[in-house]
Amino acid sequence: MSRDTEISYEGVEHRPLSDFTEKAYLDYSMYVILDRALPHIADGLKPVQRRIIYAMSELGLSAASKPKKSARTVGDVLGKYHPHGDTACYEAMVLMAQPFSYRYPLVDGQGNWGSADDPRSFAAMRYTEARLAAFSDLLLREADQGTVDWTANFDGSLREPELLPARVPHVLLNGTTGIAVGMATDIPPHNLREVASACIHLLDDPEADAAALTQHVRGPDYPTEAEVITPAAELHKIYTTGHGSIRARAAWRVEEGNIVIDALPHQASGARVLEQIAGQMQAKKLPMVTDLRDESDHESPVRFVIEPKSNRVDRERLMDHLFATTDLEKQYRVNLNVIGLDGRPRVKDLREMLTEWLQYRRNVVQRRLEHRLEKVRDRLHVLEGLLTAFLNIDEVIAIIREEDEPKPVLMERFGLAERQAEAILELRLRHLAKLEEMKLRGEKDELENERAELEATLASADKLTALIRSELEQDAERFGDDRRSPLVERGAARALEASEVVAAEPITVILSEKGWIRQAKGHDVDPEGLSFRAGDGFRAAAAGRSNEPAIFLDSTGRTYAIPAHELPSARGHGEPLASRVNPPDGATFTGVLMGPAESEWLLATDAGFGFRMPLGEMRSRNRSGKAVLTVPKGAEVMLPARLGDPETDRIALATSAGRLLIVPAGEIPQMTRGKGQKLVGIPPKEYQAGSERLVATATIPQGGGLTVYAGQRHLTLTGNDLAAYTAERGKRGQTLPKGFQKVKGIAAG
Incomplete structure (x- = not known):
């Protein structure tokens, strides 16, 4: 073709591309929705x-x-x-x-x-x-x-x-899932007997609401025997709105001390569940479990055995953890989106679905009866012609033998219709016996009775309803079975905390002067005898359990919590604490605390202020820590001292001026944050070098003594000696004997 040749577009439709693509996409969307992804409410x-x-x-x-x-x-x-x-x-x-x-x-x-x-x-x-x-x-x-x-x-x-x-509302029985364009459907399966019972109730009371119907359809019924744990109120909301979510949980029992799982949630893979549990065991997140076995066979398709470490293991709590962390508990979305009788997709509630299906079922039964009535009437019409022939058999035979075209003659002679005449001409000789005539009369009587019943049923809405009800009851009895998925309301599953998962072994956490941390097994560790990096040395240590957090206190009065089992081993030099937390610029770490959450500790500054505080209040998951102790300008944070019984313990406070004050622990206020109150009467001067400071604290248990260290010497105080230094909180205290006024430290003993 020459380049100069003009191309004719005559007869070609011109449309904007946007219009064409929009219509094409809408056509495709409707095809996917109506002909592929969504079920029809009629047959599901x-x-x-x-x-x-x-x-x-x-x-x-x-x-x-x-x-x-x-x-x-x-x-x-x-x-x-x-x-x-x-x-x-x-x-x-x-x-x-x-x-x-x-x-x-x-x-x-x-x-x-x-x-x-x-x-x-x-x-x-x-x-x-x-x-x-x-x-x-x-x-x-x-x-x-x-x-x-x-x-x-x-x-x-x-x-x-x-x-x-469909003779039953199949759309609810097997359920379905599907994703279309812009919409989806998620219909859970249900029990035939329950759904049929709800339909019957709706036939008896067409005005019944969702609350009445949920007395029959109590919830989904999955193919497995796992528990449906969604509360009844949420199930009622699902059936009222047409959407929501359902949770199912594996069924388990205790057998000879072991946990036996014998039913998994719908669509949960047993191999996947075993892999998830085994993975936690290998990661040492389930120290209370010693063995996991798959004992499934032909008779028991699902039988997983979990062997706890001892009888002291809380099996309910263990399974609660597994429900939260594995596929032993699953959640299913519910979206009752179906194509209705009007050909349009829409989310329907339970009442709408059953009402619309019953409307379809009524139409099907009516058409079936009308179809049968037409067949009965046609057969009766033929039987009337045949009986007419039997009453005039000789004349009929003569006409057939003598006439070339017997059909019109028969129709005219006996007033027969063409359909009747055809039936007479198709009779075989053996059907002309007297016995055949009696059979025809008996068949005619039966069909007349059936016609009367059909016509009466079609003429009466009540009789049609009764027939639908009867057939529903029969089908539910024949094909229905008991509910498989028990409905049990249970609380939300909760995974085990790290402290619950880790074995409670005795450990000692060591903090160095440069802020390096590590943990050693046991309480008989000499933390000062460990090797430290060049230029570093021992700062503080705390004994506790591996399932407890280690609480670190910095020079600004902030506390930081780290799970003790996550700390590096004391076989090396450890790692810097600053790599795990975010302390303020210039802050240093001064102490480490461990113990039960309810244990009380004395937090104080060398300015002589402090308070009691439960260890649990110091815990924080924030990397930036928790502001606990307010440190006056120029003051420093003291090493924390653990209290035993505040009712009987005493607190010893030694100052740089060689004074010692012993106060009842109960006089020290309990607080959760702040500067605290005055512990010892240090003169109110600026906290500068050379001014009097609080240099040491110690907790004296009931009946215990106190040792004061000064240089190479030490002084032990007991009984009446301690009483001489005992006074109210905030007093100056008594001066220690000559030679012991430069206090290096004090310790209960």
Whole structure:
């Protein structure tokens, strides 16, 4: 074609690209929503599921027939009704055959159809065989009785049902999940007997609200025996609003001291659960567990045994931790989004779903009765013609023998319709016996009675309702079973704290002058005898348990908590504390504390102020610590002193001026933060070099003594000697004997 040749666009439609893409996307969205992802409220099926079930029924694969290769079924579905991928079609078929996926399986499979541990481990369709399950009869039984509309398949060569005439609200029984464009559906499975009971209640009382219906449908019923632990109030809210979430928890029991798990939540993988528990054991996060065994077999598909370390282990608390940290507890989203009878997707509550399904069911039953009534009337019409022939048998035979066209003659002579005349001409000679006439009269009487019943039922809304109710009761009795998932309200699971997980072993935490930390096993450690880095030395140490936090106090009066078991071993020099916390600029670490949360400690500054404080109040998960002690300008933080019994203990306070004051511990106020109150009467001067300071504190237990160290000498005070230095809090105290006024330290003994 020459470049100069003009291209004609005559007859070509011109549309803005934005309009075209918008319409194309909307068309695609509606296709995904209506023809792929969401179930219809009538039969609870997506198109691919409906076509699989119908194709299997057309292949004669009823529950009583011999199964055929799954590839044959998939081939028929794809070739006749559903021109899509074979893999997706087969996976949809597999899902309907898995008893751990469907509460009431629709397909009865033979071969490897996957396992609860790995639902996708099923064999290829060329290996497996399948037929319809007996439950599918509830969806298909009335399909050929004029109950549903039919439409052409994708190429117009065959007819397929638009919906299946479900005899039960299947949309709630097996549930479904699906993701469309801009919307999704998550419908949990339910118990047939409970749902049928709710439908019957709604038939008896059409004005019943959701609260009344939840007396029958108490909650989801999954294929496993795991507990549904969602509170009844939340379940009621779900069925009232159409959305929410449900929690299910594994069932367990204690057997010979061991924990036995014998039911997992729906869609929970046993292999995954074992892997999660074993991972925690290897990470030493479950020191109270000594062994984990999988004793599952054919008789017990799920049997996991957890062996605690001793009988002292709180099994309830251990399982609570596992529920919080593994798939032994799962949460399921609920979104009752379905395609309604009006062809539109919408989230419906329980009452709307059951009411709309009953409306569909009433229409199906009415169409079935009308279809049957038409058949009965047609047969009665034929029987009337046949009986007329029997009453005039000789004349009928003569007309047939003598006339070339006997049909119009018969119609004119006896007033017969063409349909009746055809039936007379098709009679065989053996049917002319007297016995046949009696059978025809008996059949006519039965059909007349049936016609009267059908007409009466169709003319009475009450009788139609009674028929629907009766059929629901029969189907629930035949196919229903007891609830599998017990409804048990339980509190939220809580993982174990680090202190609960770590074994409570005795340890000693050492703090160096440069702020390096480490921990050594046992309490018989000589912290001052350990090796330190060059230029570093011992600052403080505290004895405690590995499941307790170590509390560090800095020079600004802030405290920091670190789990003691996370500290490095004392075999090395440790690591800098500043790498784990964020102290203020220029701050140094002055002390370390350990013990029970309720233990009390004396916090003080060398300005002579302080207070008592429980150790638990000093804990903080903040890396920046917690401001506890207010340090006056120029003052320094003293080493904390642990108190025993505030009612009987005494606190010894020694100053740089050689004075000693002993006060009852109960006189020292208990506070959670601040400067504290005056402990010893130091003159109110600026805290400068050379001014009097508080240099040492010690806790004297009841009946104990006190040793004062000064240079190479020491002085031990007991009994009356201590009484001489005892006074009220805030006093100056008594001067120590000559030679002991330059106090280096004091210690209870």
